[in-house]
Amino acid sequence: MPKPDIYIGTDSGATTSKTGGIYADGTPISHELRQSSTNSVGGTAAVIAGWVEGVKGFMADNELSWDQVRGVGLALPGPYQDYGILDKSANLPDSFIGWNFLAEYKAALSAEAGRPIHVATGNDGDLGGVGEAHAVRGDRAVGVVLLAPGSGLGCAYVGADGLHLAGDNFAGMEGGHMPAALHLLGNPPVYTCGCGKGWGCIEAYTTISGLPQLLRDTLKRYPDHELAKSDAPEKEKVLSLRTRAQKGDELALDIFDFQAKALGLHAANLIIALDPAYVVIGGGLIDPESTTAEFRQRYLDGIRNAALPYLFPRQREHVQFVPATLGELSQCIGAALVARQTLPVSA
Structure with missing residues (x-):
């Protein structure tokens, strides 16, 4: 029996990042989030590494594999200079201004999976809204x-x-x-x-x-x-x-x-x-x-x-x-849903 397709959601706060996910029909994989330090004091590379470890840990917790992953969504507070490029953030170092976090996260996930991984992003509040809207x-x-x-x-x-x-x-x-x-x-x-x-x-x-x-x-x-x-x-x-x-x-x-x-x-x-x-x-x-x-x-x-x-x-x-009904799950679920919604037809 083939394994079900999944979509992963990363919710990155200033100090803590959370990871969750959904199956292709939108149901949560688990109501337990994987939590880890955002580690922004270590610089952008440390943050990327933490997000990737969160995904790997969530998949291990739920006995999932990279071949099931169809896409990953990332909820990250703005403002943005452009899609996936951070501007001045109240809770992150000034050295993060201009950081193309989307490109770097996509590259890191693709390297782990051994194939291109579709990644979508958005403001954490917006993606929390996506999760709550889906639920209601x-x-x-x-x-x-x-x-x-x-x-x-x-x-x-x-x-x-x-x-x-x-x-x-x-x-x-x-x-x-x-x-x-x-x-x-x-x-x-x-x-x-x-x-x-x-x-x-x-x-x-x-x-x-x-x-x-x-x-x-x-x-x-x-x-x-x-x-x-x-x-x-x-x-x-x-x-x-x-x-x-x-x-x-x-x-x-x-x-x-x-x-x-x-x-x-x-x-x-x-x-x-x-x-x-x-x-x-x-x-x-x-x-x-x-x-x-x-x-x-x-x-x-x-x-x-x-x-x-x-x-x-x-x-x-x-x-x-x-x-609202999802609580802490909302932003991870919303991020995963946006990854599902924006997946290219050819992917």
């Missing part, structure tokens, strides 16, 4: 928007063809740096964002990155709250909010209700522009291992209820807001 829509050829607030706001749009919107300048769906609808949020101050824009990026109102500013303003309405009197470091205060909210703390719930409303208004903007069938919400506030079912439902309802009044009637009826 099944056999339906429909559009999916992913919004995943964490340290920043991951945004992706996946079309009916199963591929992400990368854009002509490799900045498609950088939706975290679109302006928030401040007039509908009670006209809060224009919060600073790490990108440097001064127009009130939605990322600053919906993610951990903006929580210090949001906490400072919200505390003005809760002068007797424990955090108003605490000498704890700001980071400690911010990171306590999720736990406090799940215990019913009014200030913490107020903050996350605000973030949900801000994200819902942003979702409405994206729905008007892209008209998807699904909006998938990811991130730590929707993580079932870190949050209660009651809190997750409140957060998801807050997003949906903020968006619905601004949608067209058919969209209000048909667009579904759903939680």
